[in-house]
Amino acid sequence: MKSHVKIFLLAAVFTACKNTPASVPVAPDASAILNHKYWVSKPFNEALFANNIVDTLSNLICSELVFTAKDSLLYTSCLSDAGIGTFKVSAANTLEIMFDGFDGKASTATLDEKTGVLHIVHPAGTDAAWPIDFVAQDGIPVHNIDNVTIALGRKRLAGNYTYMTKKGEMANTSFSEFHLDGSQINFGDFDTYEPWPTGIGGGSIQNPQLNLMYFIQKGKESEPTAVAWQVHGDTLRLWDTKNISQDGDMPEYKIKALRGAYLKVR
Secondary structure, X not given: OHHHHHHHHHHHHHHHHHHOOOOOOOOOOOHHHHOOOEEEEHXXXXXXXXXXXXXXXXXOOOEEEEEEEOOEEEEEEOOOEEEEEEEEEEEOOEEEEEEOOOOOOOEEEEEEOOXXXXXEEOOOOOOOOOOOEEEEOOOOOOOOHHHHHHHHHHHHHOEEEEEXXXXXXXXXXXXXXXXXXXXXXXXOOOOEEEEEOOOOOOXXXXXXXXEEEEEEOOOOOOOOEEEEEEEEOOEXXXXXXXXXXXOOOOOEEEEEXXXXXXXXXX
């Protein structure tokens, strides 16, 4: 009797093993990277979000990674040009990226979750002088590649400000506001503002060099008002400018009088 029981138990175990489905390997998803659609080069991000923004911010090398689909991305020289790339997940927190122009050689992008830095290693022998360390910035709309760096600048400047009255002026208690969507209040008769923290397309302010911003009215997009801007601590300063470029040249501006100084309200 006991031998029959043993045989029955062995048969049951054998049958259970046969009916157990084979384990299917779970592919890594690299969601810690792909949940963020926009990444900007770390040194430039640190300079833009520093307590004091350097007046020569536009001189710094800037690059972006913009994930546009489940297997493709754009990489940019901020507000200057852009290229395409495709990628696949090769391990948890690691992507294998085929950048256009790299002769079919793959680069590896690995996220350090402790620091939040996405580090890119390019294949040996490739010319890759552009930045290799990137950090994510959420809340940046990526549907229009022409606006992503401008949106990053808006994120840095967005907030409520109080106007700092000049000597002899009456006190002004109203708030001025920069919004993430580009709208503004009490910075003038304009509908939107566009900070150009870098890029070759927006022109420049020289002698002395300062950062550039455009105020724009609807219907007059081709005639924006250029102002210079500076951030030191909680103080934002804006200057009026004069266009000194020749016809057909890229816009170049020279600062005129201080337009206003504003204290950011925390």
